[in-house]
Amino acid sequence: MESAAVGVPVHLLSARDSVGLEALERYLAPGKTVALVGSSGVGKSTLVNRMTGEARQTTKQVSESHGKGVHTTTSRDLIRLPGGGMIIDNPGIREIAFPNDDGGIDAVFPEIEAWSRECRFSDCSHQHEPGCMVQEAIRSGKLPSDRFESYLKMKRELHYLSQRAQKSASRMEKERWKEISLKTRKYKNDR
Numbered sequence: 001m002e003s004a005a006v007g008v009p010v011h012l013l014s015a016r017d018s019v020g021l022e023a024l025e026r027y028l029a030p031g032k033t034v035a036l037v038g039s040s041g042v043g044k045s046t047l048v049n050r051m052t053g054e055a056r057q058t059t060k061q062v063s064e065s066h067g068k069g070v071h072t073t074t075s076r077d078l079i080r081l082p083g084g085g086m087i088i089d090n091p092g093i094r095e096i097a098f099p100n101d102d103g104g105i106d107a108v109f110p111e112i113e114a115w116s117r118e119c120r121f122s123d124c125s126h127q128h129e130p131g132c133m134v135q136e137a138i139r140s141g142k143l144p145s146d147r148f149e150s151y152l153k154m155k156r157e158l159h160y161l162s163q164r165a166q167k168s169a170s171r172m173e174k175e176r177w178k179e180i181s182l183k184t185r186k187y188k189n190d191r
Helices: 021-028 044-052 102-108 110-116 133-139 145-190
Strands: 033-036 077-080 086-089
Touching: 021 033, 021 044, 033 044, 044 077, 044 086, 102 110, 102 145, 110 133, 110 145, 133 145
Parallel strands: 033 086
Antiparallel strands: 077 086
């Protein structure tokens, strides 16, 4: 988990068994607010109930048929905790959208961005170019290959979103000119 979120503190906990919850106390001090974000059915509302000491949020048992949590929360709730902190319980998410530029990916993968500045070619794809320092970091064990795979996956997703946005903008421009043309024709016919 730590290799997927470099520099982000990772805490193992269980709301069901109250294991590791004390690690969250520093984030939930008076005047602080924490937002819970994650997939549907992973236990965000169960964690809120454990932190408040009461059954404030609706929860459901893990599904026996597929062994996964069940989507329950349908709106965001801001909840005051007994210690003075606040916690936001969010509905489960299906996907996270990234900014449609490469600046966002550099912030998520700063170590890859740093190694890429040392590559022989400024437009290195980090796939098979000679002198690629990212590939060298993978070979030497400094960069886990699964972290690099996550980077490549995000690059593909950003490329797809960029292509989709360009097509959408092009389609909108085409529709705008079609409307102008129709109005011009109508104006000429009405004269």
